[in-house]
Amino acid sequence: FPFSHSAACAAxxxxxxxxxxxxxxxxxxxxxxxxxxxxxxxxxxxxxxxDKILLAIKGQKKKALIIGHKMPGPRMMPRFDSNNVVLxxxxxxxxxxxxxxxxxxxxxxxxxxxxxxxxxxxxFV
Amino acid sequence: MRIEKCYFCSGPVYPGHGxxxxxxxxxxxxxxxSKCHKNFKKKRNPRKVRWTKAFRKSAGKELTVDNxxxxxxxxxxxxxxxxxxxxxxxxxxxxxxxxKRKRQARFIMNRLKKGKQLEKEEAxxxxxxxxxxxxxPHAGKAKMMEDKMVQKLQEDVEMGDDQ
Numbered sequence: 579f580p581f582s583h584s585a586a587c588a589a590x591x592x593x594x595x596x597x598x599x600x601x602x603x604x605x606x607x608x609x610x611x612x613x614x615x616x617x618x619x620x621x622x623x624x625x626x627x628x629d630k631i632l633l634a635i636k637g638q639k640k641k642a643l644i645i646g647h648k649m650p651g652p653r654m655m656p657r658f659d660s661n662n663v664v665l666x667x668x669x670x671x672x673x674x675x676x677x678x679x680x681x682x683x684x685x686x687x688x689x690x691x692x693x694x695x696x697x698x699x700x701x702f703v
Numbered sequence: 704m705r706i707e708k709c710y711f712c713s714g715p716v717y718p719g720h721g722x723x724x725x726x727x728x729x730x731x732x733x734x735x736x737s738k739c740h741k742n743f744k745k746k747r748n749p750r751k752v753r754w755t756k757a758f759r760k761s762a763g764k765e766l767t768v769d770n771x772x773x774x775x776x777x778x779x780x781x782x783x784x785x786x787x788x789x790x791x792x793x794x795x796x797x798x799x800x801x802x803k804r805k806r807q808a809r810f811i812m813n814r815l816k817k818g819k820q821l822e823k824e825e826a827x828x829x830x831x832x833x834x835x836x837x838x839x840p841h842a843g844k845a846k847m848m849e850d851k852m853v854q855k856l857q858e859d860v861e862m863g864d865d866q
Contacts, residue, residue, distance in 0.1 A: 646725065653721075654719070656724060657722070657724050678729065679729055680725050680729055680731060
């Protein structure tokens with residue numbers, strides 16, 4: 579076959595399946611369905627790194643922060659192999675206690691709002 | 704600020720250049736240019752792609768073991784800032800670079816010297832094979848035979864004299 583067979587490289591929007599990367603119990607207990615985005619808190623419905631989204635996990639609604647996506651963005655931002663997300667409360671506090679996956683250092687501009695999420699990140703990239 | 708190494712070609716990635724890719728096992732890959740990135744996406748093994756440093760080192764085409772490489776190894780120990788240490792380090796960086804370059808160049812020159820020797824031998828054997836293009840095959844043979852006969856006659860005469 580002469581056509582390329584790489585997977586779709588898109589950002590995060592409604593109905594996109596997403597990978598929870600922190601060590602929260604809600605994100606890590608196995609469920610027969612992956613976490614899905616049901617709303618992006620953005621003027622456009624497309625979520626990039628640093629955007630807040632609403633997830634449907636295990637039959638519950640939970641807010642989350644996008645940590646990395648498969649879509650190539652600005653050249654100095656790393657591209658990830660999966661759409662990574664960190665669960666968040668309504669006030670911006672993280673649900674988990676540790677983020678093992680490398681986090682883009684461009685998120686440091688969110689120091690005011692999501693400083694607690696950055697505090698639990700272990701590696702910046 | 705740190706000058707990273709490209710995963711594919713081992714070249715330097717200066718700040719503001721190249722791309723970075725993070726795999727799901729948390730391994731980070733940095734690329735200096737899209738050439739390296741595209742080769743990586745094609746799943747090419749850098750140890751088999753001839754223009755990369757990885758290939759050259761694994762194929763013995765470049766200096767691999769040397770003391771001067773110890774200076775570049777990453778140390779995970781933070782040092783307290785001391786001004787003299789800093790200045791000395793900057794100067795020694797220049798000197799170590801100089802030495803390293805000379806050693807690498809000498810290694811490559813030594814490797815290529817063998818080629819010159821082989822070339823010479825090949826040239827000699829080629830001349831020997833095609834000597835008929837330079838000198839006619841039976842060029843001086845007639846004269847040589849004459850001289851030989853003359854010499855033999857002289858010897859016979861001498862032998863006759865002795866007897």
